Amino acid sequence: MTRTAAVRLAALAVAAALWPCRSPAQITVDGATAxxxxxxxxxxxxxxxxxxxxxxxxxxxxxxxxxxxxxxxxARCHGDAAYMRKFAPQVRIDQYSQYLTSxxxxxxxxxxxxxxxxxxxxxxxxxxxxxxxxxxxAPANVAATCGRCHADPARMTPFRRMDNPPxxxxxxxxxxxxxxxGDTSAPTCNSCHGSHGATPPGVTDVVNVCAQCHVREAQLFxxxxxxxxxxxxxxxxxxxxxxNHRIESPSxxxxxxxxxxxxxxxxxxxxxxxxxxxxxxxxxxxxxxxLSSADAVLxxxxxxxxxxxxxxxxxxxxxxxxxxxxxLVHSFAAQPFGEAARLGIGSASRAQEDGExxxxxxxxxxxxxxVATLAILAFLVTLWLKIRRLPLGPQDSTRA
Amino acid sequence: xxxNAGRRDLLNWLLGIWGGGxxxxxAYPVARYxxxxxxxxxxxxxxxxGSGRALPLNSGRIVPFGSQPVLLIRTSAGALRAFSATxxxxxxxxxxRPDLERIWCACHDGxxxxxxxxxxxxxxxxxxxxxxxxxxxxxVITRRx
Amino acid sequence: MYRRLREWLxxxxxxxxxxxxxxxxxxxxxxxSVWYYFGGMTLFLxxxxxxxxxxxxxxxxxxxAEAYESVQFIVGRVPFGWLIRSIHVWSANLMVASAVAHxxxxxxxxxxxxxxxxxxxxxxxxxxxxxxxxxxxxxLPWNQVSFFATRVGTDIAASVPGIGEFIxxxxxxxxxVTGATLTRLFxxxxxxxxxxxxxxxxxxxxxxxxxxxxxxxxVESRAAxxxxxxxxxxxxxxxxxxxxxAWTIVLALLAGLSTLxxxxxxxxxxxxxxxxxxxxxxWYFLWAFQTLxxxxxxxxGINGELLAVAAMGAAAAGAVLLPLFAGHNHGSRRxxxxxxxxxxxxxxxxxxxxxxxGQP
Numbered sequence: 001m002t003r004t005a006a007v008r009l010a011a012l013a014v015a016a017a018l019w020p021c022r023s024p025a026q027i028t029v030d031g032a033t034a035x036x037x038x039x040x041x042x043x044x045x046x047x048x049x050x051x052x053x054x055x056x057x058x059x060x061x062x063x064x065x066x067x068x069x070x071x072x073x074x075a076r077c078h079g080d081a082a083y084m085r086k087f088a089p090q091v092r093i094d095q096y097s098q099y100l101t102s103x104x105x106x107x108x109x110x111x112x113x114x115x116x117x118x119x120x121x122x123x124x125x126x127x128x129x130x131x132x133x134x135x136x137x138a139p140a141n142v143a144a145t146c147g148r149c150h151a152d153p154a155r156m157t158p159f160r161r162m163d164n165p166p167x168x169x170x171x172x173x174x175x176x177x178x179x180x181x182g183d184t185s186a187p188t189c190n191s192c193h194g195s196h197g198a199t200p201p202g203v204t205d206v207v208n209v210c211a212q213c214h215v216r217e218a219q220l221f222x223x224x225x226x227x228x229x230x231x232x233x234x235x236x237x238x239x240x241x242x243x244n245h246r247i248e249s250p251s252x253x254x255x256x257x258x259x260x261x262x263x264x265x266x267x268x269x270x271x272x273x274x275x276x277x278x279x280x281x282x283x284x285x286x287x288x289x290x291l292s293s294a295d296a297v298l299x300x301x302x303x304x305x306x307x308x309x310x311x312x313x314x315x316x317x318x319x320x321x322x323x324x325x326x327x328l329v330h331s332f333a334a335q336p337f338g339e340a341a342r343l344g345i346g347s348a349s350r351a352q353e354d355g356e357x358x359x360x361x362x363x364x365x366x367x368x369x370x371v372a373t374l375a376i377l378a379f380l381v382t383l384w385l386k387i388r389r390l391p392l393g394p395q396d397s398t399r400a
Numbered sequence: 401x402x403x404n405a406g407r408r409d410l411l412n413w414l415l416g417i418w419g420g421g422x423x424x425x426x427a428y429p430v431a432r433y434x435x436x437x438x439x440x441x442x443x444x445x446x447x448x449x450g451s452g453r454a455l456p457l458n459s460g461r462i463v464p465f466g467s468q469p470v471l472l473i474r475t476s477a478g479a480l481r482a483f484s485a486t487x488x489x490x491x492x493x494x495x496x497r498p499d500l501e502r503i504w505c506a507c508h509d510g511x512x513x514x515x516x517x518x519x520x521x522x523x524x525x526x527x528x529x530x531x532x533x534x535x536x537x538x539x540v541i542t543r544r545x
Numbered sequence: 546m547y548r549r550l551r552e553w554l555x556x557x558x559x560x561x562x563x564x565x566x567x568x569x570x571x572x573x574x575x576x577x578s579v580w581y582y583f584g585g586m587t588l589f590l591x592x593x594x595x596x597x598x599x600x601x602x603x604x605x606x607x608x609x610a611e612a613y614e615s616v617q618f619i620v621g622r623v624p625f626g627w628l629i630r631s632i633h634v635w636s637a638n639l640m641v642a643s644a645v646a647h648x649x650x651x652x653x654x655x656x657x658x659x660x661x662x663x664x665x666x667x668x669x670x671x672x673x674x675x676x677x678x679x680x681x682x683x684x685l686p687w688n689q690v691s692f693f694a695t696r697v698g699t700d701i702a703a704s705v706p707g708i709g710e711f712i713x714x715x716x717x718x719x720x721x722v723t724g725a726t727l728t729r730l731f732x733x734x735x736x737x738x739x740x741x742x743x744x745x746x747x748x749x750x751x752x753x754x755x756x757x758x759x760x761x762x763x764v765e766s767r768a769a770x771x772x773x774x775x776x777x778x779x780x781x782x783x784x785x786x787x788x789x790x791a792w793t794i795v796l797a798l799l800a801g802l803s804t805l806x807x808x809x810x811x812x813x814x815x816x817x818x819x820x821x822x823x824x825x826x827x828w829y830f831l832w833a834f835q836t837l838x839x840x841x842x843x844x845x846g847i848n849g850e851l852l853a854v855a856a857m858g859a860a861a862a863g864a865v866l867l868p869l870f871a872g873h874n875h876g877s878r879r880x881x882x883x884x885x886x887x888x889x890x891x892x893x894x895x896x897x898x899x900x901x902x903g904q905p
Contacts, residue, residue: 185489185508185522213522215509305807307621309467316467320493323507365627369804375421376797380790382414387786389411422793429625433600437622 035126098197168246207237220330252284283341290348297355311354318347446542460496482530570780580650590640597633607731609724612687631803656759662868664752681734688811832895
């Protein structure tokens with residue numbers, strides 16, 4: 001075996017021992033060189049020697065770095081504002097200081113190497129911009145990148161952490177929005193946990209995180225009686241009803257006192273809130289029923305060839321009110337929830353009325369048809385009688 | 401027993417009555433069809449949005465355009481703007497915020513500027529623009545081709 | 546009062562001669578004479594088309610930006626607009642069916658024989674014009690189905706060698722199907738084709754009056770032995786009242802179909818959207834459409850589609866010129882009946898396969 005080969009094998013062994021987090025860092029020199037061609041650092045004029053120590057006496061050797069030293073090494077450039085200005089004037093330079101506040105950073109500083117550092121998420125030799133869809137930290141790929149450790153029970157158990165969040169997120173409405181619809185405004189792991197300063201939000205802080213996008217619901221919640229109660233109880237807001245990772249489409253059935261309803265997990269039939277809950281659920285059900293009944297009659301009218309523009313506009317209006325009503329649930333009070341529901345039910349019945357008018361018009365047409373057909377039939381019968389009674393029937397052609 | 405001639409006359413008379421009925425059931429719809437309806441033409445290209453005086457400076461109003469809502473705005477400089485009121489994010493209906501002088505979507509805090517461009521929040525695309533002009537007292541909104 | 550009006554008109558117009566001629570006109574009455582009604586039926590339906598078409602013209606707008614909306618307006622806002630529009634479409638379909646029935650009945654009853662060969666040829670051109678009316682009218686509502694069906698249909702013309710490209714550009718008013726196509730086909734549909742059709746119908750009716758109704762050879766040969774087999778009825782009022790009877794039934798049928806099965810608007814045409822699945826032309830073109838699907842890409846080195854289109858063209862030309870080379874003996878007539886039956890069966894089977902959704 002040649003010396004180079006032995007060195008490479010040693011490097012492999014070292015890498016295997018010191019890199020428990022199987023990062024996309026390419027282990028072989030060839031692999032690393034090939035990947036580096038796409039790297040943003042390569043475009044900036046950096047080389048292998050820029051990061052790796054080189055033993056000047058021998059052929060350049062690219063030692064794998066000890067893991068705790070990686071973040072400070074990256075920060076040498078990425079934390080230097082004057083230096084970064086030369087390459088990307090707008091890029092942030094606080095990643096390392098954020099990292100030090102994160103759970104990953106704190107543990108790494110305490111000597112635990114089995115947590116993430118820069119290269120585990122960004123890659124080592126093929127670092128791409130966040131906006132590049134191939135990058136492991138592009139929005140659509142973030143969950144898979146975090147999931148490499150956080151969905152692996154073997155990695156999570158030593159830290160007494162759950163391994164289900166990435167799988168839970170993957171079935172949430174946010175994952176569907178991001179991955180299926182391509183809506184990059186939908187949150188992924190780093191949207192709520194932070195990227196460099198990744199830490200789960202505190203129990204009383206969850207509402208602030210969700211409020212980044214769900215402004216109205218958060219405002220209502222903060223003004224509602226529940227905020228103080230939850231804070232006093234140490235109950236996590238938002239996720240008490242909606243969960244934190246496995247956020248599925250909420251439904252009207254959340255509200256209620258029966259089995260399976262979310263309110264019923266804390267509330268029961270006694271207490272003043274029971275009446276409010278029952279009223280809210282009743283309003284929501286009436287609204288939902290009004291909408292589906294209006295939609296059904298409008299669709300029937302459209303299939304029969306009638307035009308129901310105004311009905312569809314009213315139905316759209318009613319759906320808007322339904323959205324508002326559902327948002328107003330977060331005020332946990334009878335008004336203005338009741339008012340919004342009332343407006344929605346009103347619009348839905350307008351839509352229903354338009355659809356029914358169209359169906360009535362259809363009946364009018366059919367009755368008109370019946371009348372005309374009767375007149376025609378009477379005419380035909382009389383005509384047939386007349387034809388039969390015509391004086392000359394079929395004549396021989398021999399008779400002129 | 402009625403004579404042949406009598407029966408023939410009766411038959412002819414009946415034929416005339418029913419024939420008249422048939423002709424009437426053709427003539428009536430045709431006559432109604434020929435009378436122009438109340439709204440004389442398809443308002444699919446433009447819509448009258450009401451009096452210009454009812455729209456003060458720095459305010460907005462939703463106007464139905466067929467079955468779709470359109471947001472009509474008078475800016476604080478007095479210019480008229482009109483956009484599709486359907487948010488390009490998740491199809492909520494947007495509104496005008498006089499305090500921000502922007503178009504705002506209540507659902508997820510999306511914002512558009514007065515040119516319809518999506519400038520904040522989740523909306524991925526600008527709002528479709530319409531032409532709004534004052535014709536006499538009225539404001540007329542027209543679809544851009 | 547009525548008599549004074551009549552006298553005034555008779556002094557100026559040859560009304561008396563006309564009524565006299567009609568009074569003397571007789572129509573043969575035999576086991577096949579029910580087929581005589583299809584010519585008049587086609588004319589009646591053409592009259593309905595002209596009437597409802599003129600009414601639609603009052604509200605329809607032939608531009609890509611407004612066509613669909615104007616039809617929507619007619620159907621939704623104009624009183625009885627839904628009725629006029631649905632009658633126009635249903636009557637178009639019935640007219641094609643009636644014209645085809647008229648064509649086959651004349652063929653099988655051998656009414657193309659001299660001196661009625663010019664009547665036959667003018668009638669054949671009228672049949673082709675009827676199909677052209679259907680094709681041009683189909684695009685006018687400017688919905689997805691009709692837009693893509695027109696694109697596919699005009700594409701077929703491209704397979705004609707040499708002038709194919711020109712024919713396509715002529716039909717489309719450009720390279721692609723656009724608003725220009727709509728306006729052009731509209732012009733054909735409401736002005737050019739009706740103009741030609743009126744002339745030919747006039748000629749056709751004149752010739753029918755001149756030569757009277759043809760008696761089928763089988764009836765004629767039986768009459769040679771026994772003259773009493775050819776019986777006739779007077780045109781006025783017997784045949785005309787029976788005609789009226791048939792027309793009234795069709796009128797009731799149209800009213801019923803239009804009210805109970807109104808024609809839908811469809812979705813407005815969007816040239817950039819992908820073609821909806823299952824695009825196909827109107828039912829009377831389905832047999833040709835399906836045949837083209839079955840034809841292999843090349844046949845003995847020649848483009849298959851070209852061959853099929855050429856064959857159909859040759860068949861049409863042969864049909865138009867039939868009287869010029871049809872024999873006058875029993876044997877040749879049997880051949881013609883055979884060819885006609887095979888053609889009818891072929892078209893029926895192809896249409897059925899197309900409706901079934903059969904892909905080769």
